[in-house]
Amino acid sequence: MSHAGVRAIMERDAEWLEADGRGGFASGTVGGARTRRYHALLLAATRPPGGRVVLVNGLDVWMETPSGTYPLSTQLYLPDVVFPDGAAHLAGFARVPWPRWDFVLPDGTAIGQELFVARDTAETVLRWTCAAWTCAAWTGTAGLDKEGVGPWRLHVRPLLSGRDYHALHRENPVCALGSAVREGCVVWRPYAALPAIVAAGNGAYQPEPVWYRNFLYRAEQARGLDDVEDLASPGRFTFAPTDGMAVLILQAEGGQDAAGPAAAQEGAAERAEGLARAERARRAGAADPHGVAAASYVVGRGGGRTILAGFPWFTDWGRDSFVAMRGLLLATGRLEEADALLCLWAGLVDGGMLPNRFTDAGDVAEFNAVDASLWFVVAVGDFLDAAAAAGHAPRDAAVLAAAVEAILDGYLRGTRHGIGCDADGLVRAGVPGSQLTWMDARIGDRPVTPRIGKPVEIQALWINALFIAGRWSARWAPVERAARAAFAARFPDPASGGLFDVVDADHRPGATDGCVRPNQILAVGGLPCPVVEGDLARGVVALVERALLTPLGLRSLAPDDPQYRPHYRGDPAARDAAYHQGTVWPWLMGPFVEAWLRVRGAGPAARAEARARFLAPLQAHLETAGLGHVSEVADGDPPHVPGGCPFQAWSLGELIRIERMLAEARNP
Structure with a gap:
């Protein structure tokens, strides 16, 4: 595949992420089509940060104007059918401060669509703007029963499932498609065992239950996994607001500061604007250029903090958390969160080991890594250095020291899986x-x-x-x-x-x-x-530079080795066979750059060369696969197509560390 062909695919399929800080998130593509089972507008963690379920997968959106009806959403169906193709009207996309799409319809009507997740309340907020709405005639009263009579109307159909985020959904008689209007909001509960979905908006809602069948997810197809899904749509919102803005707020019932009653009391538009102001302030206040992206991975667990290894499918892994925190938290000055993370994990030492992950079912700890515990010790050392430099008093240095001693004692005596000194x-x-x-x-x-x-x-x-x-x-x-x-x-x-x-x-x-x-x-x-x-x-x-270095990281095996696999693609067995047999890992660029500076010296010339050769390609990658983030892996052979998780914690963390070490005058 040519470099130009790869670039065109990345532009269409580049992904955005809006995380809620609890393990839930919204994500999708620039082009609008859902290509993964994980792409959704409301994906909630029922046992934060685990128990993730998809509640609202997407929307079917179209605009009525005097000259006709035009789609704004893009859907992909079997066998490979795009209908409708709202992306045909897409004139622009921006990812800062949050995803925004600008559409221009054939009759010249311009529509803006924006989406963000409010971190304080886990609400997904969607807003559409159209100058033509302010010119439309209007009758009716405020609330869900108002009817616009002007020529410009926006129609929005939510597409629902109610499933584990790793699973897929098919049409079935158990799924409840009823709608309830409660305290000025619409409530859906497709499955009794899952949270209800609360929707608040400034449009009129009409119950019209239908099934949308045979959505195709191309990324799942490429990964050799099940790739077809049916989604339920309980009804339709119609918007023709006189203030020029249509608003829809989605939240899982039971979430903190539930959106429904608050939005009904304030008015959805006012609620959305208040959330937007808070989010703008939070994002503008990030101390590091990557601060907003870095915060996506930091979530609560058991009263402490932890780090999700990546989006969309990883939870918190011990090894990844300790590697990633050095860039995501220490390098960005988030010492309180680093402190809380280390204290949480310090309490999990068992037989000299820390768990490397928790199972999706029941969050049972799995002790299956020799390096996770040692990375914890390294993270503790780096944290104590950073805390001393910043004048931060650790909340319990004795607890951290005791955990380190327990780990080393465990390795000295011997522990699980034949691990021992x-x-x-x-x-x-x-x-x-x-x-x-x-x-x-x-x-x-x-x-x-x-x-x-x-x-x-x-x-x-x-x-x-x-x-x-x-x-x-x-x-x-x-x-x-x-x-x-x-x-x-x-x-x-x-x-x-x-x-x-x-x-x-x-x-x-x-x-x-x-x-x-x-x-x-x-x-x-x-x-x-x-x-x-x-x-x-x-x-x-x-x-390492001669045999393993690529623009996106280090290969996991030299290309002249008979076991080398040049591409990370195919079904799970094919991908697992290539995962560490040549596949490129961006997180390893951090250790490489630090090693390169240690043997070359960290003078201005060396740092300038390192910025051009090693840092610039990673920074360019921020605008390709997972927007604002760094991918988990890439192909070993050029053009090094990104793969795996498009949003990976330790990949971004090490990019931040590289930027920090190249900005410093002192020798690393």
Whole structure:
């Protein structure tokens, strides 16, 4: 595929995100068509940040003018039919301060459509503006029963489901399509077990239940997943407001500051404007240029804070939270939230391990990562440094120190999955059938990259964790010295000039894995103290730059390796097979840039070169896939088409860290 062809697809299918801070969100495409099962206007977390359900998938919208009727929405149906094609009238799109579409109809009528999610109340607010409305004749009274008689009318049909956000919805007799008008709002409850949907607006509502069948989701089709859905529409709003603005506010019943009664009392337009003012102020007050995007990932859990790994399908993962928080929270000065996050996770240490994720069903903790706990220790160290520099008093430094000690003690004694400190001072990990590092893809019961033994980045994390704990306890210094000596003796790979990826591979003493992977970069950059320096560090950076560097991040495997997969695409098995076998990971650009500066020096010339070579492509990417965000992965081969989650926490976090380190005059 040509670069121009890829760019055209990105422009049409680029995605926007509006998160509610509780695990719910609204998302969609610039072109208006829903291409994923996750694209929705009201997607709520019933057990924040989990229990996500899709309530309002989208809208069917059309405009009546004196010259005819024209669609503003775009729908995609089987087998590959676009109808209607509202995007044909799309004249412009802006993502700041929130998504806005400008339409120009064939008769010259100009209509603006905007959408935002109010973070304080989890309401989705939609507003349409049209100058022609103020010229239309009008009769009737305020409220839902008013009837416009002017020639310009906007018609809006909500499209509902009521399903788990990973599932799909089909027409069925259980789905209730009735409408209830309550306190000036319309209420729908398709399924009794799920929250009702409350809609408030300044238009007239008419119950007209119908089913829309066979929507096609192209992105799901490309991922080899079920891709067809039916949606229910209980009725239609008609707007012809004299103030030139049509308003529709959507919320899941039971949400904080429920929209319904408030909107009815204030008037929907006034309610929407008040929410808009609050959101503008919040977004304008972000301390960092990426502050609004960064805040999307930070949510509450159990009275504390945590970080969602990515949108639209990830929840909070331990490893991702600790990597991402350094950019999303520490680099943006959000120390209170970082404090709350670390204190929350500190209480989850069990047997020296932290959970790496929570199951969707019941939020059960899963302890299946060797690196998540060590990344927590690194995050604690970075937080304490940032807090000291900012004069922030940690809410409970003793709790954080105790959690760090418990983790290191657990690794020293030995814990789950064969994780433990070996006689040489290095950490061994893994049992047959397990995949404990961040390279954790599996096909069925088979790990793709098990990396059993002593993986290189685990040793770098272990040594850094020992160094951090050594600040308050001298007992860790001898363990750190032993681990450093063993690393220096065992990991240099004379054949590549870099480092082995795993030593004592498969727990076979002396066996090594010499695959050229990006994990070795963490021995030079990305962590508080480098594990290797001098010529060996320069060799590692040179090898990674030569074999793995792309404009969007580092490949997970060198292209000359027989196992290399150039593209991340296809069904789940094909994607999992490529996930860590050549696929590019943007988050690794942070450790690489830090390592590159450490071996080159961080003078003005080096920083200018790094900004042009490494930072500029990532910044350009902000305007392509997930708008304002950085994707999870990209193809290993040019043109490095983005894939995976279009909104990934640690990818954005590391971009923020790169910008910060390149703006600083001091050596990193």
